[in-house]
Amino acid sequence: MSAPTQVLQPTQVPKLSPSPTSKSSPTRVVVVGAGMAAARLAEELRAGQPDPHRLAVTVLGAEPEEPYNRIMLTQAVVADRVHLARLKPAGWWERNHVLIRTSTSVVAIDRVARQVELAGGERVDYDHLVLATGAAPRIPPIDGIRGPDGRLAAGAFVLRDAAHCRELTAHLAAHPGPVAVVGGGFIGLEVACALAAAGHDVVVVHPRAWPMNGCLDAGAGAVLVRALDALGVRVVTGARATRWDGASLVLDDGEVRCSTVVLAAGSASRAELAQAAGLEVGDGVVVDDELATSDPAISAIGDCAEHRGVVSGLVAPAWDQAVTLAARLTGSDPSARYLGAASVTRLKADGIDVVALGELAPDPVAADTAVTTISEPARGRYARVDVASGRILGAVLVGHPEPVGVLTQLYESALPVPDDVVSVILGRAEAVSAPSPATMPAVAVVCRCNGVSKGDLVAAWRDGARDRVGLAERTRAGTGCGGCSAAVEGICGWLREAG
Numbered sequence: 001m002s003a004p005t006q007v008l009q010p011t012q013v014p015k016l017s018p019s020p021t022s023k024s025s026p027t028r029v030v031v032v033g034a035g036m037a038a039a040r041l042a043e044e045l046r047a048g049q050p051d052p053h054r055l056a057v058t059v060l061g062a063e064p065e066e067p068y069n070r071i072m073l074t075q076a077v078v079a080d081r082v083h084l085a086r087l088k089p090a091g092w093w094e095r096n097h098v099l100i101r102t103s104t105s106v107v108a109i110d111r112v113a114r115q116v117e118l119a120g121g122e123r124v125d126y127d128h129l130v131l132a133t134g135a136a137p138r139i140p141p142i143d144g145i146r147g148p149d150g151r152l153a154a155g156a157f158v159l160r161d162a163a164h165c166r167e168l169t170a171h172l173a174a175h176p177g178p179v180a181v182v183g184g185g186f187i188g189l190e191v192a193c194a195l196a197a198a199g200h201d202v203v204v205v206h207p208r209a210w211p212m213n214g215c216l217d218a219g220a221g222a223v224l225v226r227a228l229d230a231l232g233v234r235v236v237t238g239a240r241a242t243r244w245d246g247a248s249l250v251l252d253d254g255e256v257r258c259s260t261v262v263l264a265a266g267s268a269s270r271a272e273l274a275q276a277a278g279l280e281v282g283d284g285v286v287v288d289d290e291l292a293t294s295d296p297a298i299s300a301i302g303d304c305a306e307h308r309g310v311v312s313g314l315v316a317p318a319w320d321q322a323v324t325l326a327a328r329l330t331g332s333d334p335s336a337r338y339l340g341a342a343s344v345t346r347l348k349a350d351g352i353d354v355v356a357l358g359e360l361a362p363d364p365v366a367a368d369t370a371v372t373t374i375s376e377p378a379r380g381r382y383a384r385v386d387v388a389s390g391r392i393l394g395a396v397l398v399g400h401p402e403p404v405g406v407l408t409q410l411y412e413s414a415l416p417v418p419d420d421v422v423s424v425i426l427g428r429a430e431a432v433s434a435p436s437p438a439t440m441p442a443v444a445v446v447c448r449c450n451g452v453s454k455g456d457l458v459a460a461w462r463d464g465a466r467d468r469v470g471l472a473e474r475t476r477a478g479t480g481c482g483g484c485s486a487a488v489e490g491i492c493g494w495l496r497e498a499g
Contacts, residue, residue: 026052026053026054026055026056027054027055027056027127027128027329028056028058028125028126028127028128029045029055029056029057029058029126029127029128029129029130029329030058030060030116030124030125030126030128030129030130031057031058031059031060031129031130031132032060032106032116032129032130032131032132032133032273033059033060033061033062033131033132033133033134033302033304034059034060034061034062034063034066034067034100034102034132035061035067035070035132035134035302035303036067036069036070036071036087036302036315036318036319037132037134037301037302037303037315037318037319037321037322038059038061038067038130038132038302038322039059039067039087039088040087040318040319040322040323041130041132041301041322041325041326042057042059042093042096042098042100043088043096044322044323044325044326044327044330045057045098045326045329045330046096046097046098047326048326048327048329048330048331048332049330049331049332052097055329055330056099057097057098057099058098058099058100058101058124058126059093059098059099059100059101060101060104060106060116060118060124061100061101061102061103061104062103062104062105062106063102063103063161063162063163064102064103065086065102065162066086066087066088066093066100066102067086067087067088067100068085068086068087068162069085069086069087069479070160070161071315071348072085073159073160073161073162073164073165074159074187074190074191074194074348075190075194075348076165076169077159077165077168077169077172077191077194077195078169078194078195078197078198085479087479089473104118104119105118105119106118106119106273107119107273108273108276108277109129109273109274109276109277109298110123111277111278111295111297111298113125114126114127114129114297116129126297127297128297128298128299128329129297129298129299130298130299130300130301130325131273131274131285131293131298131299131300131301131304131305132300132301132302132304133269133270133271133273133302133304134269134270134302134303134304135160135267135268135269135270135303135304135311135313136160136267136268136269136270137158137159137160137263137264137265137266137267138263138265138266138267138268139152139158139263139265140182140183140240140241140263140265142182142241142242142243142244142249143242143243143244144243144244144245144246145244145261145263152263153244153246154246155171155175155244155246155259155260155261156244156260156261156263157171157260157261157262157263158262158263158264159187159191159262159264160267168260168262171260172195172200172260175259175260176200176259177201177258177259177260178200178201178202178203178256178257178258178259178260179192179195179200179201179202179203179258179259179260179261179262180202180203180204180205180241180249180256180258180260180261180262181195181202181203181204181205181261181262181264182205182241182249182261182262182263182264182265183204183205183206183263183264183265183266184204184205184206184208184210184211184212184213184235184237185211185212185214185264185266186212186345186347187264188204188206188211188262188264188265189204189211189212189228189233189347189349190347190348190349191262191264192204192228192233193228193231193233193349193350193351193352194349194350196231196232196233197231197232197350197351201232202232202233202234203233203234203235203236203256203258204228204233204234204235204236205236205239205240205241205249205251205256206235206236206237206238206239207237207238207239207240208237208238209221209237209238210222210224210225210237211224211225211228211235211237212224212347212354212356215345215356215359215360215396216354216356216396216398217360217364217384217396219373219375219382219384220354220382220384220396220398222377223375223376223377223380223381223382223398223399224352224354224382224398225237226377226380227352227380227398227399228352230351230380231349231351231352236251236254236256239251239252239253239254240252241261244261247259249261267303267313268283269283269284269285269303269304269305269306269311270303270304271284271285271304274293274298274300274304277295277298279293279294279295279298280293280294281306282306282309283306283309283311284300284303284304284305284306284311285300285304285305285306286306287299287300287301287305287306287307288307289307289337289338289339290328290337290338291305291307291321291324291325291328291338299325301318301321301322301325302318302321302322303318305321307321307338307340308340310340312341312343314341314343314345315449316341316344316449316450317340317341319449319450320338320341321338323336324336324337324338325338342357342358342411342412343356343357343358343359344356344357344408344411344412346404352380352398352399353397353398353399353400353401353404354396354397354398355395355396355397355401355404355408356394356395356396356397357392357394357395357396357407357408357411358386358392358393358394358395358411359393359394360384360386360393360394360395360396361386361388361393361394364386368388368389369386369387369388369393370386370387370388370421371384371385371386371387372384372385372386372387372421372422372425374400374422374425374426376399379399380398380399381398381399381400382396382397382398382399382400383395383396383397383398383400383403383425384396385407385417385421385424385425387417387421390416390417391410391411391414391415391416391417392407392410392411392417395407395411397425400425402426402427403424403425403426403427405445405487406424407424407425408445409445412445437454437490437491437494437495442454442455442458446477446484446487446488446491447475447476447477447478447484447488449476449479449484450475450476450477450479452475452476452477452484454491456475456477457471457475457477457488457491458491458495460474460475461492461495466492467492468485468488468489468492471488471492472488
């Protein structure tokens with residue numbers, strides 16, 4: 001939060017969460033944060049309880065914008081693509097009787113009075129509070145990266161929200177020189193590829209032996225470096241940035257001459273409000289399977305929430321959490337539980353395709369793990385699939401888009417893997433043969449972020465949605481990471497031809 005956090009200590013924390021309002025008053029749900037998790041929660045709350053006289057929903061966002069697709073910021077930073085993909089059409093909040101307040105910072109939580117305090121001193125009552133405060137970018141310890149006022153120095157940027165995006169875009173327009181990206185994870189590589197495609201000279205500085213080391217093995221990392229180089233992105237691995245002087249980024253072994261530094265060194269949950277209010281906090285705000293914090297009148301979802309020791313940092317789990325919590329709060333499914341989500345991550349960059357599923361076996365020669373690897377560095381292709389007890393334990397794919405859908409379905413549903421894993425990877429196995437939407441099974445998941453199947457898209461088409469935009473409005477397909485847009489468009493074309 002932009003404003004300093006004020007500590008309001010409760011004298012006694014109630015263990016139950018009965019509403020303090022009368023039966024004739026609506027239950028007041030207040031959501032702190034107006035990102036992708038909060039927007040989905042508001043939608044699900046209103047779908048579960050359409051009557052605002054029974055359930056009042058208020059969303060408090062610190063940014064001046066209404067909720068937008070934060071995932072697409074890495075693409076929007078390119079000057080000719082700057083736009084915000086709003087998550088809701090104009091007037092949606094008013095039509096659905098959801099009060100959204102932008103440019104509204106929450107500075108404290110009073111758990112006894114059940115109020116949140118805003119930066120200007122105003123207090124907002126709640127019966128149930130939901131923390132959806134997201135995460136903040138980590139700033140690596142680089143000399144000169146901050147100015148005397150504590151802000152990032154001139155020429156140094158992070159990319160976490162729309163304001164960051166606009167600042168970086170304006171700077172690049174005025175300083176079109178080389179760019180150094182600190183951090184070779186998903187976000188760093190997406191930014192680097194977008195900038196390289198726009199004509200910038202880009203160098204990625206990563207402290208580990210290969211980029212995306214958290215989910216790729218060494219073989220995949222080496223192929224990825226070659227593929228990035230072909231796209232105009234140079235990767236310097238095993239190096240740490242030590243100093244920024246406005247004209248060069250000094251490394252512990254060399255330097256990168258540049259006019260811009262983009263810091264993409266990870267993020268940390270925004271848990272200051274929760275911690276100041278006395279809630280249990282680890283790497284994030286600790287929640288149980290009901291998504292309740294240590295105070296049952298307060299829940300947390302999205303990037304700020306730590307569930308079973310994990311802070312996911314991905315949109316699909318955040319939206320799953322929103323669905324679960326809304327079902328509980330509206331009473332549509334009081335027994336709903338969030339049990340975690342499958343780890344599926346995809347690099348969104350033009351000209352390169354990288355997908356990681358689950359976790360690779362730490363010991364690839366273990367007797368109980370079958371590891372299948374196909375490596376073609378010259379073609380920019382690499383695949384590894386680890387199978388244990390007949391199920392996919394983890395997989396990485398670089399330049400192999402063909403089997404992604406099938407492998408994802410096998411992994412997420414814990415289905416038996418065909419004996420010939422090589423044929424699956426190459427798309428030759430009969431079980432994965434789907435050359436057109438016509439042969440794709442109705443249950444096949446097209447949009448993983450929103451759990452939209454081919455059958456869902458067909459039903460929406462028959463209900464009057466006649467293009468990709470219409471299908472997105474009906475099913476939400478393509479409104480997450482955007483990686484399924486081409487597949488949705490292909491299904492649209494097939495449906496048009498089918499009449």
